[in-house]
Amino acid sequence: MSSELEQRLEAMLAEAPEPEAGAGEEALHRALRALEPVAGPRRGVRTAVLAFAAAVVLLVIAAGSLGAAGALHVSFGAKAKAKPLQTQLVLPRGADGIGAVVDGRLSVVTRSGFRLQGLNVSAATLSPHALFVAAGIGHSLVAMAPNRRQAWSHPVGGKVVAIAWAPDAIRIAYLVKSGHRLSLHLIWGTGTNDRTIDTSTRAVFPSWRSDSLALAYVGAGGRAVVYDLKHRRHRVDPASPTDVTQVAFAPSGTKLAMLGAGSVVVGKKQVSEPFSPVGIGWLGSRLTLVGRNGFGPVHVFSPITSAQSNGRTFAIVAAGGGTRVLAGSFRHLTTVLSLPPASRVQEVVVR
Numbered sequence: 282m283s284s285e286l287e288q289r290l291e292a293m294l295a296e297a298p299e300p301e302a303g304a305g306e307e308a309l310h311r312a313l314r315a316l317e318p319v320a321g322p323r324r325g326v327r328t329a330v331l332a333f334a335a336a337v338v339l340l341v342i343a344a345g346s347l348g349a350a351g352a353l354h355v356s357f358g359a360k361a362k363a364k365p366l367q368t369q370l371v372l373p374r375g376a377d378g379i380g381a382v383v384d385g386r387l388s389v390v391t392r393s394g395f396r397l398q399g400l401n402v403s404a405a406t407l408s409p410h411a412l413f414v415a416a417g418i419g420h421s422l423v424a425m426a427p428n429r430r431q432a433w434s435h436p437v438g439g440k441v442v443a444i445a446w447a448p449d450a451i452r453i454a455y456l457v458k459s460g461h462r463l464s465l466h467l468i469w470g471t472g473t474n475d476r477t478i479d480t481s482t483r484a485v486f487p488s489w490r491s492d493s494l495a496l497a498y499v500g501a502g503g504r505a506v507v508y509d510l511k512h513r514r515h516r517v518d519p520a521s522p523t524d525v526t527q528v529a530f531a532p533s534g535t536k537l538a539m540l541g542a543g544s545v546v547v548g549k550k551q552v553s554e555p556f557s558p559v560g561i562g563w564l565g566s567r568l569t570l571v572g573r574n575g576f577g578p579v580h581v582f583s584p585i586t587s588a589q590s591n592g593r594t595f596a597i598v599a600a601g602g603g604t605r606v607l608a609g610s611f612r613h614l615t616t617v618l619s620l621p622p623a624s625r626v627q628e629v630v631v632r
Contacts, residue, residue, distance in 0.1 A: 367619040369398070373609035373631065376594045378411025381606060381618055382627040388618075389414055404455070404628065406444040408470070411632040415453055417441025422455055424472060433472035443486045443628075446470070449493040452510075456482060456498075465498055467510075478508055479515065483525075486628070488537075490530045497528040497537055505539045520549045531563050538568050545570060562595050564610075571597060596629040 370381055370388040378391035382405055389397040391411045403417035415424045418434075422441055425432040439459030446453050453468050463482045468475040481501035488497045493510075497518075500506045505521040505528050508514070522541025529538045538547045540561045545552040547568055559579060560571035571579050579599045596608040596617075606618040608631050620626070 367616060369618075370396075370606075371615070371617040373594060373615055373617050374613045375610055376411075376608070376631050378407050378632045379596070379608060379617060379630070380405055380407050380414065381629045383618075383620060384625055385627070387414075387416060404441045404444050406446050406453075406630050407632045408446045409448060409450045409632065413470075415444050415446060415455075417444065417455070417457075422453075422468065422472075424453075424470070435468060435472045435475060437466070437475075442484055445487045445489055445496075447489045447493040448491055451493065454478075454487045454489070454496055454498075456484065456487070458484075465508075467496075479506070485526060485528065488528045488530045490535060490537075491533050492535075495530075495535075497530060499525045499528065503541075505537070507537070520546050522546055527561055529561055529563060531566065533566070538563070560597075564595065569595070594631040596631050598626045598629065 370379060370390050372379055372390045372392060376392070378389065378395075380387060380389040382402060385401055385403070387397065387400040387402045387405045389395070389405075389407070389411075391407075393411075397414070400416065401418070405414060405416040407414060413424055413426050415422065417423075417437075417440065420439060421434045421436050422444070423432070423434045437455075437457045439457040441455050442458050442463070443456040444453060445455070450470055453470060455466050455468070456463055457466060462480065463484055464480045465478040465482050465487065466475055467478055478496075479498070479500065483499040483501060483503060485499040490496070495510065496508045498506055498508070500517065502517075503524040505518040505525050507516050507518055509516070518537065518539065521539055522544045524542040525539050527540040530536070531538070536548050538545065538561050540558060543557065545554065545558055545561060545568075552568065552570070554570055554572075556570075556572040558570040559573050562569045562571070573579060579597060594609055596606060597614070599605045599607065600622070603622050604620040604624045604626055605616050606620075606626060606629055607614050608617045608629065609615050618626075
């Protein structure tokens with residue numbers, strides 16, 4: 282399947298038009314110029330990081346009882362002793378690639394050995410199997426292959442604030458901010474056939490259904506909306522809480538989780554939790570709730586189905602005395618990046 286998907290992506294991008302002149306050309310030039318190999322961390326440092334990660338897992342992950350909806354409650358305990366910062370992104374076990382945007386700069390590491398660091402972006406994501414990178418650069422949406430063989434740039438007339446690549450790799454959803462308005466767009470993975478889906482949305486990352494035929498996002502009214510690509514219909518989810526801050530489709534099936542003002546809804550059922558969650562995600566078929574402890578917020582990013590058959594991968598950002606990014610499967614959650622307290626992690630994507 283991996284080989285088939287890779288061939289499909291390469292064939293699609295081979296048919297893509299050349300980058301357009303003007304803003305698109307400038308953005309593409311900046312993107313490709315940043316694709317210089319960066320030496321990976323020394324073996325000794327990586328060994329130390331993995332050892333530290335094992336201790337972090339024991340100290341910071343606590344699983345409570347599972348509710349009727351299959352929710353897994355995760356909270357973070359006491360602060361661990363200070364360790365040297367892991368400033369270079371590390372690929373978690375079982376993943377094809379990981380990308381992180383920190384203080385407006387993108388870092389990417391893939392299983393093939395590709396490493397990108399320091400590219401100025403407004404948002405970014407990885408394609409399935411981490412074969413390609415899509416990023417908001419200037420007022421353009423740019424897609425690039427690590428080996429520079431294929432790339433395109435599409436002017437969007439504003440700042441790209443969120444990007445989500447569909448599981449089948451055919452389409453990309455993105456949010457663009459122009460003035461005070463946020464709009465949702467769909468574009469093919471070739472950089473063609475861009476169309477506007479909604480001209481008034483909130484700045485919440487869209488989530489693709491596993492079959493790539495539906496997309497969840499948050500409308501201007503603060504409620505979750507599901508867009509049906511086959512029938513080109515919008516439907517406000519009747520069970521949606523108000524002021525939704527995160528939407529996440531399950532890695533398989535059609536179940537949608539929504540985090541809103543003081544409540545979590547999965548499908549049509551509200552999930553009971555002993556704390557106020559600040560993030561939601563999926564570990565296989567189980568919903569994960571992430572809470573807040575005494576030293577700061579913890580954020581979970583929507584997990585992506587791993588390319589391998591050995592499970593799921595996801596990422597959590599923990600703040601307090603410093604910022605840590607932990608990623609992997611639940612049983613193998615490791616620290617892949619640690620930063621000074623002032624650092625702002627805008628997004629993390631694991632493939």
